[in-house]
Amino acid sequence: MWIKLLIMTCILSVINCEDKEKTENDMEIFASKIKEKYKEVKIDENDARKKVIRSELISANEVKPPSDDYISVGIIVCNVSTSRLVKGIMRMFSKMLKSMFAFSTGSPIHLVLITDAKSHQYVHSAVANTISKHLSETLIQLKTDILTPDWEILSKFPKLWVEFVDVKSISEKNIDKIKLMREYFSLNTTEVVTMPLEDAEDGTPRVGHVSPKYNDDLFYIAPFYGSELIHVNRFIMLDADLDIRQDLGELYKYFHLMNSTEIIGITTDQSGYYHIAIKFILQKMKEDGKMYIQTVDNMKLRGLNTGVVLYNTEKMRNSAEFNGYLEKEKIVGLTYEIGLAHGWFQVGDQDFLNAVMWRAPHLFKVLPCEWNFQDPKLRLKEELKCDQKPKILHIHGEIHDEYSKL
Known part of the structure; x- marks a missing residue:
């Protein structure tokens, strides 16, 4: 029996080595394609x-x-x-x-x-x-x-x-807090995680896949833009997978529409990503008689998406309330404050900012949905779809396409 086990162990080891070798080879090919396509451009004084x-x-x-x-x-x-x-x-x-x-x-x-x-x-x-x-x-x-x-x-x-x-000039200065955020606002893994979702209306089972990218420090730097970008007072942050269809000066005008307490402008999630969490929390609020979430605004209850965000970095620097959420004790306790257990959150600073919004909704302004018109591969709630013509189109998932489409 032990001989069979030994043989099986050896076979599995060979398979794992082959998979690892193939992965490393694919990564080398990908890196060489990037290097070839984006060759160094030197800009001299006359350029x-x-x-x-x-x-x-x-x-x-x-x-x-x-x-x-x-x-x-x-x-x-x-x-x-x-x-x-x-x-x-x-x-x-x-x-x-x-x-x-x-x-x-x-x-x-x-x-x-x-x-x-x-x-x-x-x-x-x-x-x-x-x-x-x-x-x-x-x-x-x-x-x-x-x-x-x-x-x-x-x-x-x-x-x-x-x-x-x-990026290290932001992450390394705040690394202790980022490590805590990663523990409480990600799955803290280097592998793709498949998770069960709510069944479709016709009963079809659905699953979601969480990328290991959220284990990287760069997905936790957003709360620190105010303290690190000391010469910038207004900051529009955009994901790299957007199709912009309007002059950004029109988006910038929303900074002037923020009231005295609002420091961050966001669009709400249009995929239903937070649907299960909010359903659970609202039920828990009824059972416990506690206001885990401090808003009844239906838009903010949808949760936010950080594909397009307006940060009033001047207000962020000066807001004792916002910076209070960056204290280590608050980072650790924030998930529990909104009635969830450790392990609910998965996508880094988007989840952190969402939790802050549910506890301190007055710090956030909701922008019109067309400024972050989301087109996800999987939409859990069709009624969340934006009914306006997109001014910025956000196509979820396309950024993860294979390197052959470079």
Whole structure:
């Protein structure tokens, strides 16, 4: 018997080694494809792009818009050559930049790209190449559309200032709190986790898959934008998998519509991701007679999605209430405060901010759904679908497509 067990153990070891070797080989292929597609672009003193791109990797506390006219827009683009996390991030990021430029009506943009040392070169190349390509295509359009004045088309390309921020300059300064957040607001695993969901209306069983990417520090930095971006007072944060269909100056106007207590502008979740949690909490509130959630606003009860967020970083720095939620004791106890047990939350700082919103709803302003029109592969509640024409389209899942679609 022990001989059979020994043979089976050896066979399984060989299979595991083969799987590991195949995975490592796939990752090497992916990294080489990224390196080939996004070759280093060096911008010399005579290059016009030098005026709009600060090429070096800097700390968050060095970030500064050229003037108050510029809209600071952040995007996280990290781990771009690591296929096991987010395979399609560079493809989606480049597509997003094109849409931002294409729908610009001239609002000055301060683009803050949060990345890591290994990804910096590739992200820099993507930005430089996208700017060049957009301007070249614009000039071709000028030659073919003689009815449109040159200055009218060129003036729509936004005034631009691009900076690259080392993600570690945010994460390492707050690493103790981030470790706690990871423990309470993720599944804390390096493997894909499959979880059962509510059955469909016709009784079909459904499951969800949680990416291991939420084990990475970068998914816990949002609450610290106020304390780390010390020269930025208003900050629009966007996911890399968006299709922008409106000048971002229109989105920026919502900062002026926030009241004195509102410090973060969010759109609500449109997939039903928080449906099971909120159903459980509301029932628990009835049974226990406690107000675990401090809002009856149906929109906020849906939970939030951090694909598009407006952070009033000046207010974040100065809000004792918000910063109180960043104390270690509060991070540990927040899940229990809203009536849930450890293990409910899975997706990092989105879940953390959602828990804060349910406890302190007055800190959050709900934005119109069209500014983060979500098109998930699986929608648990159809009534949550946005009924407006998208101004920013958020296609969930496409960012995880295979590297063959780079």
